[in-house]
Amino acid sequence: MKPAPFRYVRAGSVAEAVAELAAAGGDAKPLAGGQSLVPLMNLRLARPAVLVDLNPIAELERLEVEDGRLVIGALVRHRRLATDPLVAAHAPLLAEAARWIGHGAIRARGTIGGSLAHADPAAELPCAAVALGAELSVAGPGGARTLAAAALVDGAYSTRLAEDEMITAVRVPITAGPVGWGFAEIARRHGDFALVLAAATAVPGRAVVTLGGVASAPLRIDGELDPQQREEAIAGLAARCVELCEPAGDVHATADWRRAMVGVVATRALRDALRC
Amino acid sequence: MLGTSVPRKEDARLLTGRGRYVSDLRLPGMLHVAFVRSPLAHGRIRGVDADAARAAPGVVAVVTGDDPEVAGRELRARSSLSSYVETAQPLLARDRVRFNGEAVAAVVATDRYLAEDAADLVVLDGDPLPAVVDARAACAPGCAAVVHEEAPDNVLVRRRFEAGDVDSALAAAHLVVERELRTNRHAGVPLEGRAGVASWDAGDGTLTLWSGTQIPHMIRHGIAELLGLPERRVRVLAPDVGGGFGVKASLYPEDALLCVLAIRLGRPVRWVEDRLEHLLSASHARDHVYRVRAGLDADGTVRALDADVICNAGAYSLWPYTAALEPLMAGGLLAGPYRVDHYRCEVRGVATNTAPSGPYRGVARPATVFVMERMLDIAAAALGLDPVAVRRRNLVRAEDVPYTSATRLVHDSRTYGACLDAVLERLDYAAVRDEQRRMRGAGRALGVGLAVYNELTGMGSAASAGPRMPFRTGYEMATVRLDPEGGVTVLAGTTSQGQGLETTLAQIAADELGVAYDDVDVRMGDTQGPYGFGAFASRQGVIGGGAVLLAARAVRDRIVQIAAHLLEAAEADLRVEDGRVRPVDAPDLGISIADVARVAYHEAHRLPEGMSPGLEETRTYDPVRGTFAAGAQAAVVEVDRTTGEVRVLRHLCVEDAGRVYHPAIVAGQIEGGLAQGIGGALHEHHVYDPDGRLMTATLMDYLLPAATDVPAFEVGHVDDPAATVTGARGVGEGSTLGVAAALANAVADALSPWGVETNTLPLTPSRIHAALEEAT
Numbered sequence A: 001m002k003p004a005p006f007r008y009v010r011a012g013s014v015a016e017a018v019a020e021l022a023a024a025g026g027d028a029k030p031l032a033g034g035q036s037l038v039p040l041m042n043l044r045l046a047r048p049a050v051l052v053d054l055n056p057i058a059e060l061e062r063l064e065v066e067d068g069r070l071v072i073g074a075l076v077r078h079r080r081l082a083t084d085p086l087v088a089a090h091a092p093l094l095a096e097a098a099r100w101i102g103h104g105a106i107r108a109r110g111t112i113g114g115s116l117a118h119a120d121p122a123a124e125l126p127c128a129a130v131a132l133g134a135e136l137s138v139a140g141p142g143g144a145r146t147l148a149a150a151a152l153v154d155g156a157y158s159t160r161l162a163e164d165e166m167i168t169a170v171r172v173p174i175t176a177g178p179v180g181w182g183f184a185e186i187a188r189r190h191g192d193f194a195l196v197l198a199a200a201t202a203v204p205g206r207a208v209v210t211l212g213g214v215a216s217a218p219l220r221i222d223g224e225l226d227p228q229q230r231e232e233a234i235a236g237l238a239a240r241c242v243e244l245c246e247p248a249g250d251v252h253a254t255a256d257w258r259r260a261m262v263g264v265v266a267t268r269a270l271r272d273a274l275r276c
Numbered sequence B: 001m002l003g004t005s006v007p008r009k010e011d012a013r014l015l016t017g018r019g020r021y022v023s024d025l026r027l028p029g030m031l032h033v034a035f036v037r038s039p040l041a042h043g044r045i046r047g048v049d050a051d052a053a054r055a056a057p058g059v060v061a062v063v064t065g066d067d068p069e070v071a072g073r074e075l076r077a078r079s080s081l082s083s084y085v086e087t088a089q090p091l092l093a094r095d096r097v098r099f100n101g102e103a104v105a106a107v108v109a110t111d112r113y114l115a116e117d118a119a120d121l122v123v124l125d126g127d128p129l130p131a132v133v134d135a136r137a138a139c140a141p142g143c144a145a146v147v148h149e150e151a152p153d154n155v156l157v158r159r160r161f162e163a164g165d166v167d168s169a170l171a172a173a174h175l176v177v178e179r180e181l182r183t184n185r186h187a188g189v190p191l192e193g194r195a196g197v198a199s200w201d202a203g204d205g206t207l208t209l210w211s212g213t214q215i216p217h218m219i220r221h222g223i224a225e226l227l228g229l230p231e232r233r234v235r236v237l238a239p240d241v242g243g244g245f246g247v248k249a250s251l252y253p254e255d256a257l258l259c260v261l262a263i264r265l266g267r268p269v270r271w272v273e274d275r276l277e278h279l280l281s282a283s284h285a286r287d288h289v290y291r292v293r294a295g296l297d298a299d300g301t302v303r304a305l306d307a308d309v310i311c312n313a314g315a316y317s318l319w320p321y322t323a324a325l326e327p328l329m330a331g332g333l334l335a336g337p338y339r340v341d342h343y344r345c346e347v348r349g350v351a352t353n354t355a356p357s358g359p360y361r362g363v364a365r366p367a368t369v370f371v372m373e374r375m376l377d378i379a380a381a382a383l384g385l386d387p388v389a390v391r392r393r394n395l396v397r398a399e400d401v402p403y404t405s406a407t408r409l410v411h412d413s414r415t416y417g418a419c420l421d422a423v424l425e426r427l428d429y430a431a432v433r434d435e436q437r438r439m440r441g442a443g444r445a446l447g448v449g450l451a452v453y454n455e456l457t458g459m460g461s462a463a464s465a466g467p468r469m470p471f472r473t474g475y476e477m478a479t480v481r482l483d484p485e486g487g488v489t490v491l492a493g494t495t496s497q498g499q500g501l502e503t504t505l506a507q508i509a510a511d512e513l514g515v516a517y518d519d520v521d522v523r524m525g526d527t528q529g530p531y532g533f534g535a536f537a538s539r540q541g542v543i544g545g546g547a548v549l550l551a552a553r554a555v556r557d558r559i560v561q562i563a564a565h566l567l568e569a570a571e572a573d574l575r576v577e578d579g580r581v582r583p584v585d586a587p588d589l590g591i592s593i594a595d596v597a598r599v600a601y602h603e604a605h606r607l608p609e610g611m612s613p614g615l616e617e618t619r620t621y622d623p624v625r626g627t628f629a630a631g632a633q634a635a636v637v638e639v640d641r642t643t644g645e646v647r648v649l650r651h652l653c654v655e656d657a658g659r660v661y662h663p664a665i666v667a668g669q670i671e672g673g674l675a676q677g678i679g680g681a682l683h684e685h686h687v688y689d690p691d692g693r694l695m696t697a698t699l700m701d702y703l704l705p706a707a708t709d710v711p712a713f714e715v716g717h718v719d720d721p722a723a724t725v726t727g728a729r730g731v732g733e734g735s736t737l738g739v740a741a742a743l744a745n746a747v748a749d750a751l752s753p754w755g756v757e758t759n760t761l762p763l764t765p766s767r768i769h770a771a772l773e774e775a776t
Ligand SMILES: Cc1cc2nc3c(=O)[nH]c(=O)nc-3n(C[C@H](O)[C@H](O)[C@H](O)COP(=O)(O)OP(=O)(O)OC[C@H]3O[C@@H](n4cnc5c(N)ncnc54)[C@H](O)[C@@H]3O)c2cc1C
Pocket: A029, A030, A031, A032, A033, A034, A035, A036, A037, A038, A039, A054, A074, A100, A101, A102, A103, A106, A109, A110, A111, A112, A113, A114, A115, A117, A118, A120, A122, A123, A124, A125, A161, A165, A166, A167, A168, A191, A192, A193, A194
């Protein structure tokens, strides 16, 4: 469990990081919290020739409100998401999702940019970001671009980021009216990756459920919500979730169980979102 | 000292980071080994191409199974059981690989990074052969996979235990229940994995192996035989060891290969396994299937038990315990603490293309207790009886002792019932049943489950005959030595993997000698010390402790003899306490042990006529039969019926460990075993895919119990001293035995309104949910 040989560079700025990534011709990886990348390297499942350490880049740690959005730098750690008052005020769903990640030591190092870029199908933050309609600021050799969180992932552990691109920030829209939210997850043990998870948001008349752990990417399912028939509406939307997902089985749980649990977590998350 | 929780001798060292583990050892010129492991579960090896690896930076050597020094050597676990098929385990796979993770080459380099880089370059060219991972499939007629040609049906060992007239008893029974039960495949996962440093001294032809082994003396024998070295020129040292739980009680090919490499290269070589290697290639355990019929009277009396047991032995019969280890234990102890006169149990150890099975805390009994206790609950439900009543009706009672079981084991425990009573009282059984009714009314599924079990510990020469190995592991040896200033060193044949033996052996010696605990040091885990068989079967406290007691007693007798001579007093008028030999009628006078020791060494001319100088004695202790430790557990769980999740609300355990040397150490053993048991019941399970690839080779997939899975345990004692010399009964494995049983019974009890049974482990949410779906 020792990594294959690699070169290590510390990037002082986003421009420097992007230049290093580009110079390696596809054989470099940004290093953020290292909580996914380093284990993969130790297992030799990842073998980047160059490791570009983003940690010295101070601007990636920003956390502020700008133009009606909560802007979260790529290096903001899970623990900060879970505890920062700005996140609690403007994206409480994200704060709650971060609390479900791993254990204290992992939350202290792991970053939002790393989690999104890693694109684990069972990870909390990609689902929360999709649920909240977040956008990503992406930097590359050609400059900056914006990518919807919902468009980031194109398969399990795979994204639409080019090899010389990196996430610099996550922008979460701050909505004007009240938004209900809920988050529910089932894991084997406390702190494990989710077997199934659901993030729900609700505005009057509509609700959206984003599912994790049941597809290669976060699965977004929305529906009408008749306020007069809330219970039926919740049941109906949860049933749609079950119907529309095709989870796989693995050593932790069968596909049938996962599918059944989609209904359970969707219902729990929707109940919370609708405060009932 | 005995009976009090004195500060542990090892704590100052272990808790301040000053432990001396194998991986802390740095020898001049030391090289590092990385193994190349087979991705194939079963295949014919056409070749192993190591050219690129040999040319890689830092590489000193690469060896494969064809290497002449490797090819000619294989481990053979021996047994004279008539049905046993002896097979060989190569040091590196040659011609054939038999499991995913088997070592096919070893790379030696100047550091482990470079060794792993080069190991990456080794190419195994192999043709896949049909693989079999399920033991029942492996011994079914026509199985396409044959693991060893010597055993065309893959059965490495079989044995039938039989007593009474099972068929008539079953025919006459009021009720016969028949079930199939399965237990899950476990890994040992000690904090410290396997590790070894081998060093060859060409100057005097001696080989030294530092190893995390639980069995240094047996390892020495195996290695000397394998390498053709005189046993006296092989020294095995087990320094501080970070847990073993049985998986370090075998001689592995990797250990032996390190020795081959050290001799060949003339430089020390080191191998510290990583977690991936541990999960892939250290021994697994408890992958069993039980088909059981139990015949009972209407009052719950068990008339007969008829069982067919298949234990997955994995790809090799591990040295020294053989593939018979689990099957024999299962067949010998399936009835546990219950009286069953008509008993038949057919056991088989079956080879498959999976990691070899070996000892793991409890050896088979966590499985047999689960089976027996489930059968009792299933029968109780069918008969409309309370689970407690059925157990009370069948337990071996105090008045039955000595009770000879159907498998000819002699029970000396009088406390099975007392343990159960103590658990029920502490649980407040009636109150829990009331609570269960209340909760059910509110739609919630609360359940309570029981388990009563026993463990044959401190197995002496008669009790350890069963496996018919060339080793009768029935005794331990110890030396108690005073130095010229009266300080005491205990040299013991035991080994410690963190169980606190330095402390307990010092307590025994201090008490017996009448000296202060702080004046006693204990040294063990070195084959240059007294002989011993090592850590397994909860034997060291009982047997090793007994040897220390006998040696200390002999030294004390010598001290009294010398003091009597010096004081011109009669021995009978002297007693030893607080470091002095005192006349009974004038306790302020007398002579210090330090002065006696000084005379024994430095003024030997003052010793009694004919007594040789020095002050040390060596004794062995063999309890011949061994002794039974008893235990009972109760678990209270709540099952979430929508998800199948189990929450352990309470877990109680009352054990009879005989005389307790050190209450905190005993509590630690019991609580550690319970936590391990909860992991085993709820989470842990090694899974191979049908092609024989291990799917659970990291700790993200092989799930250990975490703090949040484990409730605050409620532990109690019934201390009935055994007839062993110290009065102790073994306590190392005991509590692990009852956990799966109690939890499975509790979950089944919680779900009894829906008729759900829990006969397959582990009790995962997905499995429980499926059972509920099926039932409703
Ligand atoms: C024991 C354990 C348990 C865990 N449990 C959970 C869990 O329950 N839920 C969960 O979601 N996660 C869990 N994780 C993973 C953890 O959340 C990681 O922190 C996260 O997935 C990756 O973030 P990181 O900052 O550590 O990224 P790194 O490991 O540094 O990088 C991950 C990947 O993202 C890339 N990357 C990093 N930053 C950027 C960037 N700014 N732009 C582009 N690419 C980038 C890297 O090159 C790499 O490919 C667990 C990890 C461990 C070790």
